[in-house]
Amino acid sequence: MIAALSSEWLKIRTTRTFFWLLTALFALITLIVVAGIATRHKQDISSARDQLDILGIGSLALFIALIMGLVISTGEFRHSTITPTLLATPSRTSVVIAKALAGSFFAVVLVGLAEALVTLELLIVLPAKGVDFALQGGPAARFIGWTLIAAALWGALGSGLGLVIRNQIGAVVACFAWLIIVENLIIAILRTHAIDSRAGRFLPDQATGAIMRTGGHNPDLLSHLGGAFTLGGWVALATFAALVLLSRRDVS
Amino acid sequence: MIAVEDLRKRYGKTQAVDGLSFTVEPGRVVGFLGPNGAGKTTTLRVLLGLVHANSGQATILGKKYSQLEHPFCQVGAVLEASGFHPGRKARNHLRVLARAGHAPEKRVDEVLAKVGLEEAANKRVGGYSLGMRQRLALASALLGDPGVLILDEPANGLDPEGIRWLRDFLRSLAAEGRSVLISSHVLAEVEQTVDEVVIINKGKLVAHSSMEELKRGVEERVRVLSPQTKQLEKKLAEAGFAVSADGNALLVTGASCAQVGELAAKSSLVLHELTPLAAQLEDVFLELTSREPK
Structure with a gap:
């Protein structure tokens, strides 16, 4: 398992996809943070709460982590590298788990770097605007901690879904269609038909929202821990489906 | 030893392999021949645990591939010349496999030299010619220094110079005492290299004999x-x-x-x-x- 994991991590580091995604993400984050601070009044960015919202921009990296998780798995089928992968690691369980762990680890590194970048930009841009940095202490650390947990789960979710869907473009389109359209549609249907107006809390994106929530009690969201367990359940489901399908399918 | 016993594999309505049985003794170089669609690739993929047989057995060294202690170091395989990420450098491709397959990383440069790719080792595989990809595929198979090699149509797409290089290369592997099972749909590609041939058609065995026996039936x-x-x-x-x-x-x-x-x-x-x-x-x-x- 350690050999398979080490190999997966080396795979991520030895193609340019990782660096292009990282560069694009950092450029986008910098643009949003700098433009956001530059266009807001001083009083709108002075409180710890306001600055925590800006720190939340770093969580954009979650989407890149999901894409990278998908790429880790679908790339094997796109480039037919699944054959040498399974020759070197014949245990399909090991391959699935190694990919999930590599996706998680990559996501944590990526989101950690993104949050560090936003913090650095706040430290540089806020004083230039005459505003004190107000994010010392617990709330920011807790937010980053929960965001890293969400990142780990999204990376693993991406790699699991990638092994299930296999087609790279199809997998990316399906995931974003789910996040942008399908999940919201399900929540709307649940509310409209009053089946259970709060059942939507258990959907993946809502569970992620619960993990990273910064405000007080919100009846439409689970607790931090509840969100983490729920999203963990989705990851377990995707990983199990990946394991069953990869074990049963022929690689030809 | 490679043993295939009453192997059957069906894809939908197509019976790809139909009760195939043969053995390859240690230290032999065996040509696995048949026309396109005869079931050669399916048989090799079953041997390597990539395709599930409907019935029968395919074992290497007495075990299924996945049950071998260090399969990557006991059996080397070339199944296609397309199993590379185009954006990854050749050396890194081999490092990835060496790590996963428990092969020492120092073998990477050794096998690159063996297949004549040292100078192109730091080029991305996307820029490789088909011949270079075949060489890289062979390098991947040799990473674990295995005693058994399974090669599926390694001469496919090679130019005459590449075919000559491959023939010499296979001879050198045989001289090192490795068992080699090499598939081809052209006998001429392998006749100078192999000790015996297993010929199949429509998933069934049609002949299993030494090259001498085969040649005996041919008048000069x-x-x-x-x-x-x-x-x-x-x-x-x-x-x-x-x-x-x-x-x-x-x-x-x-x-x-x-x-x-x-x-x-x-x-x-x-x-x-x-x-x-x-x-x-x-x-x-x-x-x-x-x-x-x-």
Whole structure:
């Protein structure tokens, strides 16, 4: 398992996809943070709460982590590298788990770097605007901690879904269609038909929202821990489906 | 040892492998032959645990591939020349496999040198020619320094220079005492390399014999050109060889070049051409694979 994991991590580091995604993400984050601070009044960015919202921009990296998780798995089928992968690691369980762990680890590194970048930009841009940095202490650390947990789960979710869907473009389109359209549609249907107006809390994106929530009690969201367990359940489901399908399918 | 026992695999309505059985003894180089669609690739993929058989067994060294202790270091395989990420450098491709397969990373440079890719090791595989990809695939198979090699049509798409290189390379692997199972749909590609052949058609075994046995069924033929055609023809006929005309030349059946040359020398006849014709072995192969399997 350690050999398979080490190999997966080396795979991520030895193609340019990782660096292009990282560069694009950092450029986008910098643009949003700098433009956001530059266009807001001083009083709108002075409180710890306001600055925590800006720190939340770093969580954009979650989407890149999901894409990278998908790429880790679908790339094997796109480039037919699944054959040498399974020759070197014949245990399909090991391959699935190694990919999930590599996706998680990559996501944590990526989101950690993104949050560090936003913090650095706040430290540089806020004083230039005459505003004190107000994010010392617990709330920011807790937010980053929960965001890293969400990142780990999204990376693993991406790699699991990638092994299930296999087609790279199809997998990316399906995931974003789910996040942008399908999940919201399900929540709307649940509310409209009053089946259970709060059942939507258990959907993946809502569970992620619960993990990273910064405000007080919100009846439409689970607790931090509840969100983490729920999203963990989705990851377990995707990983199990990946394991069953990869074990049963022929690689030809 | 490689053992295939009553192996069957069906894809939808197509019976790709149909009760196939054969064994490959240690240290032998065996050609696994058959026309396109005969079931060669499916059989090799079942052997390597990539495809699930419907019934029967395929084992290497007495175990299924996935049950071997260090499969990557015991069995090397080349299944296709397309299993590379185009954006990854060749050296990194091999490092990835070495890590996963428990092969020492120092082997990466050794196998790159062995297949003649040292200078292109830091190029991305997307820029490789088909021949270079085949060499890289062979390097991947050799990473774990395995005693058994399974190669699926390694000459596919190679130019004549590449085919010659591959033939020499396979000979060197055989000389190192490795067991090699090499599939091909062209007998001529492997006939100079293999000790024996397993020939299949429509998923069934049609022949399993040594090259000597296969060649025994083939009469030697020689094309000979002489300015004294009539005298030469007479001498050859007197010696008991079957002779027929081939344009200005003669086709001599059942004689070797040495026999025809010696006969001409004894009779003081001038020769302008003396060519052995190897095409008949291919004819035997085509005849075997065109038969309806039992």
